[in-house]
Amino acid sequence: MSTAAPILLTPGPLTTSARTRQAMMVDWGSWDDRFNQLTASLCEQLLAIINGSNSHYCVPLQGSGTFAVEAAIGTLVPRDGKVLVLINGAYGKRLAKICEVLGRRFSTFETAEDEPTTASDVDRLLSADPGITHVALIHCETSTGILNPLPEIANVIAQHGKRLIIDAMSSFGALPIDARQVPFDALIAASGKCLEGVPGMGFVFARKEALSNAAGNCHSLAMDLHDQHTYMVKTGQWRFTPPTHVVAALHEALLQYNEEGGLPARHQRYANNCQALLDGMASLGIRSFLPEAIQAPIIVTFHAPKDPRYQFKDFYERVKAKGFILYPGKLTQVETFRVGCIGHVNQAEMRAAVNAVAEVLQEMEVLEI
Numbered sequence: 001m002s003t004a005a006p007i008l009l010t011p012g013p014l015t016t017s018a019r020t021r022q023a024m025m026v027d028w029g030s031w032d033d034r035f036n037q038l039t040a041s042l043c044e045q046l047l048a049i050i051n052g053s054n055s056h057y058c059v060p061l062q063g064s065g066t067f068a069v070e071a072a073i074g075t076l077v078p079r080d081g082k083v084l085v086l087i088n089g090a091y092g093k094r095l096a097k098i099c100e101v102l103g104r105r106f107s108t109f110e111t112a113e114d115e116p117t118t119a120s121d122v123d124r125l126l127s128a129d130p131g132i133t134h135v136a137l138i139h140c141e142t143s144t145g146i147l148n149p150l151p152e153i154a155n156v157i158a159q160h161g162k163r164l165i166i167d168a169m170s171s172f173g174a175l176p177i178d179a180r181q182v183p184f185d186a187l188i189a190a191s192g193k194c195l196e197g198v199p200g201m202g203f204v205f206a207r208k209e210a211l212s213n214a215a216g217n218c219h220s221l222a223m224d225l226h227d228q229h230t231y232m233v234k235t236g237q238w239r240f241t242p243p244t245h246v247v248a249a250l251h252e253a254l255l256q257y258n259e260e261g262g263l264p265a266r267h268q269r270y271a272n273n274c275q276a277l278l279d280g281m282a283s284l285g286i287r288s289f290l291p292e293a294i295q296a297p298i299i300v301t302f303h304a305p306k307d308p309r310y311q312f313k314d315f316y317e318r319v320k321a322k323g324f325i326l327y328p329g330k331l332t333q334v335e336t337f338r339v340g341c342i343g344h345v346n347q348a349e350m351r352a353a354v355n356a357v358a359e360v361l362q363e364m365e366v367l368e369i
């Protein structure tokens, strides 16, 4: 039985390093030059991850990831624009909900939760509706772990002369995205996912021209990325109270990211985690929901055991008592549970988590997998 803090195998908040948590032990003032240098350095480093310093601005925003998604749509889609929302899970549905709440015109295209959107789908949809100005896409749909083919979709959108908004919340920092090759107006991510910071701020990479032309678009004062950016350029400060501890932790997490070897190393570690998890669960007879070809190394959805003695809540509590936090499934049709591969964990922890699952299934006398 573990008495230490449990390991989070969840897609954010996730397990952070002691060094990252230690960076939060200082109270920073928002006028402090050194704090403002932290913010500037953060934005610079984040842009470098996508090779975007020439083409894009990095605009940080207080709040969870959804705040930044809402801010990107509200700021970058003109009030008379129309968004095509590509959906194969809960986060795609959330994009559509945001458009609805903000009063932006939109249409949706939905595929099954185990079926990626394709570039030819998007080609056909854009040809059929010339009124569409923007396309919104989830890169890795965290509700299953499915990867959508971003570069191919981005190219088709560019060929049609339309604008792309990418929710890359759960993939940024781990899966390669190159702004010099993938055309987009906005790419959105957050502190508490693959960069292994703590939750509390999002950031939007906005194409410079798109952001400069976006004055007055936004429905909201606090969510206005154009305003946030303009103020930050002028003063070096956040427009409203900054999440100082979150910024300091993310800065420290980025130092470790670079020490580890940057994106290729982070990608490899998560891919190893994912493989160790898939192999271990397969040895218990537990099947993953997605075929490996469309499985991103971020989070894995597993079919729940069929045995009536299996109940997620009981399973979750017992695995937690052994030191691991799992994640419930998010599918409506099939009973599943999820295990994250991201965070400050490696293959040893993934194997230990599989062992804990094996012991718990035995304790629960779950025989029929």
Ligand SMILES: *Cc1c(COP(=O)(O)O)cnc(C)c1O
Residues within 6 Å of the ligand: 011, 012, 064, 065, 066, 067, 091, 138, 140, 141, 142, 167, 168, 169, 170, 190
């Ligand atoms: C985590 C996540 C978000 C943001 O969710 P919050 O709960 O607001 O942090 C958005 N999109 C995807 C794909 C995510 O994985």
